[in-house]
Amino acid sequence: MAVYTHVDPDDLAALVARYAIGTVVSCKGIAEGVENSNFLLETTDGRFILTLYEKRVQAGDLPFFVDLLGHLADHGCPVPAMIRDRDGEAIQRISGRAACIIQFLPGISPSHPMPSQCEAVGAALGAMHRAAASFPGGRENSMGHRHWRAIAEATGDLDAVISGLQDLVDAELAFLDAHWPGDLPAHVIHADLFPDNVLMLGDRVTGLIDFYFAASDFRAYDLAVTHASWTFSDDGRHCDPARAQALMRGYAREIALTDAEVAALPLLARGAALRFLLTRAHDWVHTPADALVTRKDPAPLLARLRRYQAHDAAALFAV
Template identity: 50%
Template sequence: MAVYTDVTDEALFAFLSAYDLGAVLSFKGIAEGVENSNFLLHCEAGRFILTLYEKRVRPNDLPFFIGLMEHLAAKKLSCPLPVKRRDGEALGTLAGRPAAIVTFLDGVSVRKPEARQCAETGRALAQLHLAGGDFGLFRRNALSVAHWPELFAASRARADEVSPGLAQEIAAELDSLERLWPCDLPQGVIHADLFPDNVFFIGPKLSGLIDFYFACNDALAYDLAICLNAWCFEPDGSFNATKGRALLQGYQSLRPLEDVERGALPVLARGAAMRFLLTRLYDWLNVPPGALVKPKNPLEYLSKLRFHQTIDNAGEYGLIE
């Protein structure tokens, strides 16, 4: 359960006194996620999610995330809507952390995505990229290629505890990625963490996207590479090209990739694998004492990285010319 920070009844009631949500009917920690502390808050006004922003969220970035959810919702993309206090603010402080309340989104996430869910996700990602095109705020990606060496430095000394030879393998790959990383790709607002647990379905239909707390400006195709990693591998570590094709076709039904993006997909997928390998490695080695959280396996992403190192062109992901 990702609850890093406890919220007492007293602190909760003081926080809620700035809102018009009526009496609290129930309040409990949520048993998923690894980044922030999330609570299900049921009030007379309905169901909401209360989030306390933890280590990777910088308070200065919160207006970007809140503004983006408002912008996307106004464009009819289904995502949580920040709830305003009586003074018009969507952000406050609770238990010493920045905190916000967002609307509850109906739907369930899928544990074992099928090809048709990959296709729906590809379409939703393209919708997000198109809808973000005129969002007025900018946030650089704080977890992109330039930041990976620093992230790695925080785990390097203990990396081989997780797997012998890991430190050397990551160091060599970081050198390659620095040389190969493309800087001429179409840019825009990306979600940057659109994993299956952040996409909700009701029956066969995608009902909404959540968790915009890594969203930033970066290469649009990098977001697609993150999804290829998160949606198109099987539990045994093999890549499923049928799912890859479905994801890419779903995306391209709304936003066809440019040639330069197609060509860059293998290296973007390597970079996307590296980004999650590094954050998972850090989290694996640094579980805060007392936190209710189950860190995710970094080696899943080492295996994905090794797969992408064998790929020469995006056709191998199922991309049809």
């Protein structure tokens, strides 16, 4: 949850006046997005999200996100495209922050996805990948495989988070370094498609949101992240075969994975579990217990990692 910056009503009216979206009716800070301040803005023409970019999203990256979301929206993906003002500008300034007015998407994030919802998100991810493949831009994945060792080192004492975690992470990093594939199909991916970044109405995906970790990486790694975050019990111990098969079936409707991708999925999923295990461990150590942002327990990601390490993990990716 996050509203870090106040917006003056007069400044807001001036900002909205740059656009052909009517005049302000209401503007409420919303508890969505961890890194930015977000407001649900209603005008006489409709609803929009106003995002003020705080720290982690650098202003220099904003044109990439504007172009990416515009490209995906133009290709029919339900993503929150930045609106352009009358001069064609999407990136503004208000309250001393870079800011965008963004398309509002209906829907609610599922808490406990049903198999039918997993199938829909698999298909939406696949359709998004087909559109992303023709996007000309690219961006280093600062949360990708090459950076995991540095994140582990920046965390400090991993054993203080979970006893025995340091040895486990060291061994896993060595294994992944030795086996990480070099040549799978790649383009810009979402890289963080957890259920709270998907909006749904029933079984229909109405929004793929929060692209601020989007970067260039293997498309199959994106599928692995989605697998790790949609198909497990809350404690991470059990992968639900019905949800996993549904996710894979939905994705397969849009994308025919290569044999090399299929073979790599268990490994990529180990990487996905490790990536979120490491960043949660990092935030666990570095976020005060009573801070504005809720810390997420790393343990369920460790449980997923162990499941993906098992000799029969390939079966979790059967269509």
